[in-house]
Amino acid sequence: MNMELSPSVKYWLNFIHPVLMWALLLLSIYAAYLGLQVQRTRHAQGEQKKELIKGKYNVKHYQIGSILLGLMVAGAIAAMAVTYINNGKLFFGSHLLAGLGMTSLIAFSASLSPFMQKGANWARMTHILLNFVLLGLFTWQAITGVQIVQKILTQA
Incomplete structure (x- = not known):
């Protein structure tokens, strides 16, 4: 059976x-x-803490983080699959290596959640550090990705 794409x-x-x-x-x-x-x-106290708790930032952060984890891993795998299919x-x-590194970082960062939920400050600090590195790499990836897209557009 031939599964050749147009x-x-x-x-x-x-x-x-x-x-x-x-989007991610x-x-x-x-x-x-x-x-x-x-x-x-x-770190807040008193009325300020009560007001901030109403925002349910912890729940939203956890949910958005879960979505990011799933879509980032799926997006990385899909990108490699499309590149292989087309070429x-x-x-x-560097774009591939940084992307693989980002995939590892987000997985490791998410794996710290159970420790953070139990109050482990080392896990919280590691999570924050990994995510800032991830955000920096992600920004760089976006720039190099635009260069790749421009190359694809000029070859069309």
Whole structure:
């Protein structure tokens, strides 16, 4: 059975990953904001703490983080699959390596959740550090990804 995709389908598949990743970058910035609100809530006192608790930032941060984890891992795998389908190989370079690193970082960061829920401050600090590194890498990935998309567009 031949499962060859049409050239137009192959072409448009190239843009799923970049669009998804830009959306996830924006969602990551929102997750960082929510995480900072969780920290503010944790350190607040009195009326300010009561007011911040109403925002349920911890629940929102956890839910957005879960969505990010799933979509980022799926997006990374899908990008490699599309690249392989369209080119018969993966292009070994900084974009691929950073993307694989990001996938590892988000998985490791999420795996710290049970420890944070039990109050382990080392896990909380590690989670924050990993996520700031991840956000920095993600921003760099977005820039190099635009360069890749521009190359695809000029080859069309």
